[in-house]
Amino acid sequence: MPETPLLEIRDLSINFATENGTVEAVKGISFTVSKGETLAVVGESGSGKSVTGLALTRLLPEPPTIYKSGEIILEGRSVLKMSPRELRNIRGNKIAYIFQEPSTSLNPVFTIRNQIAEAIKLHRPEVRDIDAEVIKYLDLVGIIDPAKRLHDYPHQLSGGMQQRVMIAMALSCQPDLLVADEPTTALDVTIQAQIMDQLRDLKKQVNMSIILITHNFGIISGIADRVAVMFRGKIVEYGDTRTVLSNPQHPYTKALIQCIPQPGQKRERLATIDHAALEATI
Amino acid sequence: MLSYVLRRLLYAVPIVLGVIAITFLLFNVLQTPQAAATLVLGPKASQQARAEWIKNRGLDKPKSEQFVKHVKNMATFNFGTSWKSGRELNEVFRTGVGPSLMITIPGFLAGLIGGVGLALYQVFVRNSLLDRSITLWAVALMSVPTVVYIIFLQAIGALMLNYFPASGFDWRGLETLKFVALPIIIMAVVNLGSDVRLYRTIFMEEITQDYVRTALAKGLSSGHVLGVHVFKNGLIALITLTVGSLPALITGSLLIENFFGIPGLGNVLVLAIGTGDQPVVMASVYLGSLLYIASLILTDICYALADPRIRLS
Amino acid sequence: MEALFTHWLTQNLLVLAGFSLIAWMLWSASHHERWRRAWLRFRSDRGGIIALVVVGIYLILGALEVLSFPTKGGGTRTVLDLFVGGVPAEKSYSAPLATRLLSEAKPDPVKATHLLGTDALGKDVFVETLKACKTALIIGGLTAAIYIPLGTLFGILAGYFRRRVDDLIQYVYTTLASIPTILLLVAIILVLGKGLGTMSFALGLTAWVGLCRLIRGETLRQAERPYITAARALGQSHWNIITRHILPNVLHLVVINFVLGFSGIVLAESVLSYLGVGTPVGTPSWGNMIDSGRSELSRDPMVWWNLVSATVALFGLVLSLNLVGDSLRRAFDPKRG
Secondary structure, eight states: OOOOOSEEEEEEEEEEEETTEEEEEEEEEEEEEOTTOEEEEEOOTTSSHHHHHHHTTTOSOTTTEEEEEEEEEETTEEGGGOOHHHHHHHBTTTEEEEOSOHHHHSOTTSOHHHHHHHHHHHHOTTOSOHHHHHHHHHHHTTOSSHHHHTTOOGGGSOHHHHHHHHHHHHHTTOOSEEEEESTTTTSOHHHHHHHHHHHHHHHHHHOOEEEEEESOGGGTTTTOSEEEEEETTEEEEEEEHHHHHHSOOSHHHHHHHHHSOOTTOOOSSOOOOOHHHHHTTO | OHHHHHHHHHHHHHHHHHHHHHHHHHHHHHOOHHHHHHHHHOTTSOHHHHHHHHHHTTTTSOHHHHHHHHHHHHHTTOOOBOTTTOOBHHHHHHHHHHHHHHHHHHHHHHHHHHHHHHHHHHHHTTTSHHHHHHHHHHHHHHTSOHHHHHHHHIIIIIIISOSSOSSOOOOOGGGHHHHHHHHHHHHHHHHHHHHHHHHHHHHHHHHTSHHHHHHHHTTOOHHHIIIIIIHHHHHHHHHHHHHHHHHHHHHOOHHHHHHHTOOSHHHHHHHHHHHTOHHHHHHHHHHHHHHHHHHHHHHHHHHHHHOHHHHTO | OHHHHHSHHHHHHHHHHHHHHHHHHHHHHTTSHHHHHHHHHHHTOHHHHHHHHHHHHHHHHHHHHHOEEEOTTSSEEEHHHHHHOOOOOOSSOBOTTOSBOSOSSOOOBOSSOOTTOBOTTOOBHHHHHHHHHHHHHHHHHHHHHHHHHHHHHHHHHHHHHOHHHHHHHHHHHHHHHHSOHHHHHHHHHHHHOSSHHHHHHHHHHHHHHHHHHHHHHHHHHHHTSHHHHHHHHTTOOHHHHIIIIIHHHHHHHHHHHHHHHHHHHHHHHHHHHHTTOSSOTTSOOHHHHHHHHHHHTTSSSOOOHHHHHHHHHHHHHHHHHHHHHHHHHHHHOGGGO
């Protein structure tokens, strides 16, 4: 008997009421995430992938966001029907986030110890020795000499370290699901690889579900169990990673995969995507 | 840090010299020594009395010599005496500070506390009708000339209702409050309008930052995010601005003091301008410029201390 | 020279020139993306539009008072006079819509209905208030004509060339700013004599500092941008870079500062009148009306209509200008609404 999935999205549609009219950001998407599973949501800017990620705990500002239809079911409960207090309960606790720009996503006037401690105090009040707990998580994400770093401010750390701190902060609440919104996009390629390795390790250690939002097909192998490809607010392909990568069905997926430069390839021009033509296919 | 402060102080010297030079020039163009003598001694004074008066004050010496002496005096805070009253200027300033501060400090605090409170609340309910109403009301408050506030409140509070004295000032313990109540109210109202708008801008700037989204994603309530995260970041700009206006509090509001007959530093200056009392004006302007420069330096220091990004770089 | 300037034909031409200038500015703005977008946002702000209309009404009233034509008798009348002139003056005070003069001894009947009463000289307060629009607009306009070019020019120079130029300009404006504004204003006006021209000159001299600082800050920010470095690398002259790249990008700040500054200037006029260095006594001005209102309030019976009328008129203009300024700020930078 299949286990109830941790998170289930059913036919979700999200609109924005802007000064230029209504924007349909997400149009009727559906997917599930099971316990311990990693789902990659791949798409270009504007595909609606970040909006989907933020919608899971209703982090989108409520005017102008309108949840037009559909369901977000977390452990059997509907997120869209939750009260503000219930929402605050699941944020961090059940679903934690890491964002694209770690340098601006961390508060510049608080030490990293205080920012992580704030999360721990909020969701795990039973913890006695907060400093030890903070050090434990900083160590977990691979920060060297964490005890010395406790009272540093975010600007004193490099980009890669800042992102690790964000991951530590997210993990310290012991969430069931981690939503990583373009976690490596703002970092150097070498640091990107390090962070992805870190996430892979954590996945093994902590048995946490992950939703990895990215535009880069290249980073999902080895970590994502399933992948959902988004284009213009819709999911055009959804399946097991190996299958999708080796045998893509939808023309958009094919085009995206073709864009990944292969070492040793003899090509004169990089492949591009013809959006106009693909519009017709969705 | 120390070298930074010293450098700023060094830059201040030519500025202060410039200020002294400009005021010296202004007065020498505005008033010939003859005119000054007539103003002080009265039009009926004899030619001889005037000549003696001018000689006594060294006003017949060449301008360049006068200027050098003047600069020396200012530098040593040797302000001399008032032409009109003959009082030692140091004493005049000392007794004037108290009344000025009695009015400006409460007014300043009212603007600060009320302004920050209202601004944070506005950000909490941002873009709602309430938010816009508060802004409208603040702008309206700012759009009335100070003179009108003074005239109206004086007419209503003092003349019609007779609660407060129309003008005057005296140190009478708790009774002193009666004299400064109306001025403080006016000061507070005038400050509140512009402060609310300013602080709202500061906090609104913060609310759009990424770290706010992270804080909310952690599960913190809007109130906590606003009161702790946004506030502490906004505090940097806030401190910078408010500390910068502290030295100006000492000089007091010229209009309010003059109107209500409060013997503060502001009134001292206004009366001195009116009576052509040169030493008082020169000394007041000199002190005023020192305070202004002090406020600039204080602002820079505070900014460097409050923002960890600058402090620890 | 004075006679030429006050001749009715010159005045009319000036008004025409002024409005043409405004029209030209609006026309050229409509060709720039940034201004078009800002206009769209501004348009949807109902409060801002209403405020703009109110400012427009004041502008028209002021213009009507400047536009004049010669009469058969040899004098001149303004267009505003056509609408509200012809109200005969009384001997002295009378209350709004009163039927008798205010004097205790001989309350004679009034010669005509005065909406807002009459002042000490018997002039109709409503008409005086309307006429004072012209004074406020002239002071604001002249002051702006002085402080805006000064502030913008030195701000850009300081921010773009930095180092010595910046040091010098900063020295000048810090020194100026250290001197209490009121003292500077009073001193300049006493030296140059009272009058609208000297008032505007003095106000302009003290107002340019604020704008200079603002433009300097923005220029510093802009000059850091890579596109400026690219322009230099392509061999663009300083003049070209300033006029083509920097100036258009700071212009919106100038406009916002102008609108908000105008309201400050109008308010400053009332302070100057209180201190006795305001508009000369013959010229209708709100500042003078408020100043005379001060002593009038303590009369028995109390004469309040002069003060109230001027305050309401002044408040209306200043409030509207502030609201328009706020709306403009939001229109150009919606995030900081």
